[in-house]
Amino acid sequence: MNDPVRPRRNFYGRLKGKALKKSQKAYLDEDLGALSPGAVSWEENPARTPLDLPGLFGDRPVWLEIGFGGGEHLVHQAAANPDVGIIGCEPYINGVAMLLGKIRRAGVSNLAVHPGDARDLFDVLPEASVARAFLLYPDPWPKARHHRRRFVTEEHLVPLARVLKPGAIFRVATDIEDYVRQTLEEVPKFGFEWLAEGPEDWRAPWEDWLSTRYEQKALREGRRPHYLTFRRT
Numbered sequence: 426m427n428d429p430v431r432p433r434r435n436f437y438g439r440l441k442g443k444a445l446k447k448s449q450k451a452y453l454d455e456d457l458g459a460l461s462p463g464a465v466s467w468e469e470n471p472a473r474t475p476l477d478l479p480g481l482f483g484d485r486p487v488w489l490e491i492g493f494g495g496g497e498h499l500v501h502q503a504a505a506n507p508d509v510g511i512i513g514c515e516p517y518i519n520g521v522a523m524l525l526g527k528i529r530r531a532g533v534s535n536l537a538v539h540p541g542d543a544r545d546l547f548d549v550l551p552e553a554s555v556a557r558a559f560l561l562y563p564d565p566w567p568k569a570r571h572h573r574r575r576f577v578t579e580e581h582l583v584p585l586a587r588v589l590k591p592g593a594i595f596r597v598a599t600d601i602e603d604y605v606r607q608t609l610e611e612v613p614k615f616g617f618e619w620l621a622e623g624p625e626d627w628r629a630p631w632e633d634w635l636s637t638r639y640e641q642k643a644l645r646e647g648r649r650p651h652y653l654t655f656r657r658t
Contacts, residue, residue, distance in 0.1 A: 481537060595656070
C-alpha cells in the first residue's frame with residue numbers, strides 16, 4: 426500500500442524570533458525530545474500512522490492547546506489537571522523554548538509538545554480522541570486579504586472536528602472583534618455549537634483561566650477580550 430501523498434501546505438507565521446538564550450538552547454537540546462507526542466512530521470511518519478495516545482498518557486483524557494505562545498496557560502492547565510494529558514502545539518521555536526523552561530520550573534509531567542504545524546498533528550491524532558481544545562489569542566491576520574490564513578477556516582476546522590470527541594469543548598479567546606465575527610460564522614459550520622446564553626458567557630473569562638501575556642498587552646492597549654466556548658456536536 427502506498428503512503429499518503431503529502432499535501433501542499435503554506436505556512437505564514439514566524440518560526441523563529443530573536444536569538445535564543447543559552448539556557449533556552451539547553452532546554453531544546455535536553456528536554457524537547459523526551460516530550461514528543463510521537464512521530465508527527467512527514468519525514469518521521471510518511472504513512473501517517475496514528476499516535477499512540479494510551480501509550481503516551483494511559484487512560485487519561487487528552488486535551489490540546491493550539492499555538493501555546495509562551496506556554497503559561499498550558500503549564501497552568503497541566504498543573505491544575507494532573508489527571509489529564511495535554512498536548513501543546515506551537516511552531517514558533519522561541520515560544521517552545523519558553524515553555525520548556527516553565528515546565529522545568531513547574532515540574533509537571535503530563536505534557537507533550539509538538540514544535541510544528543497543527544495540521545501535521547491533526548493528521549496523526551486518532552479520530553475522536555481529544556476531549557478539549559484551546560485556541561488562545563491566535564494570530565489575527567488583520568488585513569482582509571489575509572483572513573483565509575486564520576485558524577478559524579475550513580482547512581483547520583474540519584480536521585479539528587475529526588479529532589475531537591462528541592461533546593468535547595473548544596475554547597477560543599481573542600481580543601480582535603473581526604476574529605470574533607469570523608469565529609462565530611465559521612466554527613458552527615463544522616459540527617460545533619456556541620454555548621453562550623448571555624453576554625457574560627463571552628465577556629467573563631473561564632473559571633480556570635490564567636490571563637496570558639498576550640491578553641495583558643491587549644488590556645493595556647484598550648482591547649476587550651472575548652471568551653467563546655463551543656461544543657462538538
